Amino acid sequence: MFYREAGEFKASYKADQAILPIRQDRWFIWAILAIAFLVIPTVSSDYWLGTIMLPFLILALAALGLNVLTGYAGQLSLGTGGFMATGAFAAYKLATMFPGMHILLVLLFSGTITAGVGILFGIPSLRIKGFYLAVATLASQFFLIWMFNKFGWFTNYSSSGVITAPPMAAIGDVLVTGAYATVTAKYLFTLSIVTLLALITKNLVRSNIGREWMAVRDMDIAAEIIGIKMLPTKLKAFAYSSFLCGIAGALWAFVHTGSVEPLAFDVNRSFQILFMIIIGGLGSIMGAFLGAAFIVLLPIFLSNAPHWFGLDIPVDLISHIEAMVFGALIIFFLIVEPHGLARLWQITKEKLRLWPFPY
């Protein structure tokens, strides 16, 4: 009843091929965007915007990148952290080498550099598949972090190997990095970039490139037989995925923390993002966001919850309870819906369509 598309007729191919062919979906997305752009910045505190929404958005972007590679193109990767680090260090080098460069250009170029690195590490994917590829990409994770630690050039010979973001403005003199950038500016800047990239990604996976990726994912031999070239298809997936991860890494270093050491992008970060897409849903744009929300927001909620209820529990106990409940919930969701939260959302939509006459 709430979600019935009956009566929505399309009179042109254009309308039929729209990203969101159903009216309710369009309303839903516009409502979400309105909330994200207008309501959240006005009603939430700096703590919510800066500590919860900002990392959520940036990690969702990284999850989106990994989802392109793993969820759409079927190439299992554990190198996300390494690619994020590449993006962060590339952005730092660009910003310090060319001090006047606009932050959007810095992000664009650092994403492009990361795409190049991604292509390089994607080459083995032509020969190895599945878990073996995961190990090969794991090598990229360790190699890249080692490289940024080893060669002082990447950190401008800072004694500790830590990079810091110079203050940069997005529009006019509205700073989005550095000590004096307001949280709202940072949030809106990140949100705009993430929205734009999510839109591009959504269109990309609906295009022939995306269909090639999915064909390779579903059966690579069949895909090859019907004329899809493995080399460019897989490398395109690696390039675009790394592009997104690189921008996410640059945003993390520049907009979120301001200073990072390479260890911020260690293998745990790669696993964190892999878990996001597994829990959120492989091969789904929305899954990346749902998974990031689950992995980023839930632990924060769990560690804050006792306080909101006025319970005075020792902090170590809270941490332990948090780990236990979080683990239990992961298992619960994977049992209830092995295809991830995005699939759960799909089921909800189907139920809403039949409501109030379910069968």
Next chain:
Amino acid sequence: MKINKVKTGIIAAAVGMASLISTPTVMAADAQYIGSLVYRTGPYAPGGIPWADGFADYINLLNERDGGINGVKLNLEECDTAYNTDKGVECYERLKNNGPTGMPAVMPLSTGITYALLDRVVADKIPLITSGYGRADAADGTIFPYVFVPPATYWGGADIAINYMASEEGGYDNLKGKKIALVYHDSAYGKEPIKTLEALAGKHGFELSLFPVPHPGLEQKATWLKIGRQLRPDYVLMYGWGVMNATAIKEAAAVNFPREKFIGIWWSGNDVDMVPAGKAAVGYKSLQFNGVGADFDVHKMIKQVLYANGKGSADSEAGIGEVAYNRGLQSAVLLTEALQGAMNEFGNKPVTGEQVQWALDRLDIDEARLKAIGAEGLFDPIKLSCADHLGKGRAKITQWDGTQWKAITDWIQPNNEMLDVMYKESAAAYAKEKGITPRACN
């Protein structure tokens, strides 16, 4: 039936939770709020728990014995970071506006969290106190007005270690041609001393070899075979962390490298790191920026006022006097002295971060004050100024005798003339990159 089961489950869980809840602390609106980032869980918890206990014990001691500072009660809230940078940032953001005046200062207890907070504390006007970790160049208060690094820095630590080696050899001249190896945690933290050591190697003519150990440092066989069988250095200096320390000591024993020639920075000098190494650790030396032992007046007072009445933070008195515990005490003393300084100036009411920064710029904890605290000899006197956010930067060398640390030297002063130049140079590079105008200090 099913619902009933769920209900019983929920009730049982609720009852279970309720039994775990201790009595809620009464929050007075006129109490001074103190937010403390601790790691009582996670991979490094064995070193984090005594620190948190020491910190909380000293705050509670002031509350119980003196009724707070200048009559203002202290209200301590902890947040567990599990030594995780993301969590640490979240903790900081969550606590920073609590209490009537917000968090008066933050001590993140992790190099990673420190770096993530560097920008934020400037905007929030909350002093960042990093005792013996973090950015060494923050000693330059003109460029880092909100960062304080007493009592010592990593660079100073490296210099003190070389100074000690020189005195063992009978003077700096005898270091010429000696081989010194640095075994370090391959991270921002471990890399800090390299520049200092390279400068010293050039100056005194010793040969420096670097041995990075990847995190977490459980695999050091190859490193130590190379050190013990091939390089055979005269001294090994270690900048290790967590499980890496005990592993290194055991590996050093395996290749029979003399433990007396093996010196660790303070983070390689925790009790919890020595115990797992067992006999292998006997004779191993470590720098400490605080004194060692459990029989100072402040310890007696804590036992008498808190533990005798069941108000101690730790489960038993056994942990009192551990190195990490004493560091927690020291951080608490630093903070409370700064709070007192701020209250003396701005009135006996809760103070803001900005006021505490004012007080830290003028912090002076001399021998007499340490005696009054009951920590004479436990801590080195500290005097800060607007431009100098470090103080003397002294540390002691201690040696592990199998059960406890024994101080084998008095406070050793690093070569501050050389280090000051390095601090200034590095801070200036940072200021240039970040577009910071140094503040005037007069």
